[in-house]
Amino acid sequence: MKILLIGEYSRLHNSLKEGLTKLGHEVYILGTGDGFKNYEIDYNIAPRLTIKNKFFINGVSAFRKLTGIDLHKVEMAVNFKRRLPKLKGFDHIQLINSDALQTYPDYQIKFYDKLIQNNKQISLLICGDETPIVDYNLSGKLKYSVLTPFLEDKSLRKYFKYSLKYTTKSYRRLFEYVSGISNVLITSDLDYELPMRKMGYTTTFIPNPINTDKLKYTEPVIEGKIIIFLGINRLSYLKKGTVYFEEALKIIREKYTDKVEIIVTENIPYAEYIKLYESTHILLDQVYGYDQGYNALEAMAKGKVVFTGAETEFIAHYNLKEAVAINAVPDAKQIVEQLSYLIENPEKIIEISKNARSFIEREHSYIKIAEQYLKAWGLK
Template sequence: MKILLIGEYSRLHNSLKKGLNLLGHQVTLVGTGDMFKKFPVDESIQTKWLTDKPIPLLFRKILLRILKKDPAQWEIGYRFKKILPKLKNYDVVQLINSHSIGTYPNFEIKLLKKIFEQNGKVFLMGCGDDYPVVKAYLEGKMRYHMLTPYLESGSKLKSDYALKYLTPPYKKLFDFVYKNAEAVIPSDMDYKIPWEGWDKVAEMIPNPIIISKEYSPIKIEGRKIRILFGVNTMNYTKKGYRFFDEALIRIEKKFPHLVEIRRTENLPFHIYVKELELCDILLDNVYAYDQGYNALEAMARGKIVFTGAETEFEQHYNLKEKVAINALPDAESIFLELEELILNPERIENIGQKAREFIEREHECEVVAKKYLSLWQQTL
């Protein structure tokens, strides 16, 4: 089968591509690389003129202030249009979300219209911001979520990037994509729940993970416990990082002889992975029910992850033992969970092993790729 994957914001499409390649399928991945993360793509539509160098960046800011629009989005659309002649005769096209190219909505509709005309069946991922998800969050469908900080009483946040999906241009884009899609595929509980009730929603397929066969279980004896807090500054508020920061201040003060804390910011993925390899505990996300990619990558390496691991997640996978620590939006709760692990390092070793086994069972990229193929083939 010939498959076209458009958009990459987490490593989902890279991991799925790996699984599909192992099963003998031809895959092309188109995307920007997602800024500082620099995910690999086959066809790049990353901006080249309006880079982060001083003069182009200044020009971009001036135009943004005058026109109230980011010229980099036009460049992304232009670069996608240039490669359109190559993106044809695919059996399946899958979009990472309704704004998968990343240009302005009206321009994106024109580009996607051409993609849909010259290829086979279209599928939409339910793995991030989109109209139904943002709408469900604002309507209170979940106890907490990425927009919780924006909605809190006294919040200083004037808006949120995700709110653009509710504006008329992006709603029009979503409607166009949804109309042309065969199905929407949720990737975890944070998107499965908001998408419930939409008639094209398929069964949830877990995020695929490329699992290294080189694996050494955690052994704490004779050394400090290593805690990694990898911060994406753009998401500081919406991931609840302040609760981790508050808890870590207390942990560092109380257990300087037992822990080694490493705090990083905005690392490219290939460097971030090296940091993951060295840690025992990763602080990932507070406002979540399920695990995103950073958490899953760490769990695949047998690490303890403070992330979304709510009751809904445990029930979905019928889990009887912990595979991650459910990080609540409460610094005291996080502190107590960390303290318990620090004082009982054998729990770190045990949960880390369970995390690895869970990823092998539910998220291994070839296993997950077979589930995608089964869904796609039902419609071909």
């Protein structure tokens, strides 16, 4: 089968491609590489002229203020339109988001309409913000979500403009159009499955694919200091609750000066990011999740003890009897207690590390997950 995956924000589509390729399919990824993360893609539609050309760099912001037109979005539309004539004959196309092309909604509807005319079918993967997800998170019915900081302080609106755009008329129309032409709506973890079901949508839940062949497990060796890693992404700083980790680390640094080493990075490419946490024992991911995101899962595959979403809903869904990650919540004091326990009981780090790898192999193996996608798409 010939398959096109549109969009890449976390390496999810790359791992899915690797699984599908192992199963004998021809797979291509179209996207932007997601800025500084620089993910691998086959067809690049990232804006270059409006980002790298000095003349345009100086004028893009002023032009947007003057006219309301974002030239980055216009350039991405132009780049995709150039690719469009060659995007034919695919047995399946999957969008990583209704806004997968990252240009104006009206443009995207026209482009998707052309894609469905020239290819057999389209599906929508829900693995981040979407209109129903944002609507439900804004309702405040969950004990917490990535929008909790905004609900608690509306002055933070400008930091949540990416999420809130899905509540506008044009993006609602875009989601309705894409969900209408999709042969299946797929959710990647419980943070999206639970809200979609609550909002009345029929979805197919497929866990994130993790390349367990490429990501080798290394059992933690604790001979000297315990190494704790925090990778900060400023774009998702508030949504991940990074401030709680920073507050906890200040206390841990003073409390265990001779027992820990703390590594903090900010906005680095994906390849560099995974190299930097290679030697660490504990990775701090996010506090507002119910399930693990992609970075957490990859770290778990490599044997790290990850502070992330591992709520009761997650434990119940997978019927877990042992800890595979640490459930981090928006409470610095609790995070300090959890870190302290691991520092004082290093054998637990080794135990959770082994549990994490076993869980990833059992529930997230990229080849097994690729087979589930083929079945959901109706290609198997």
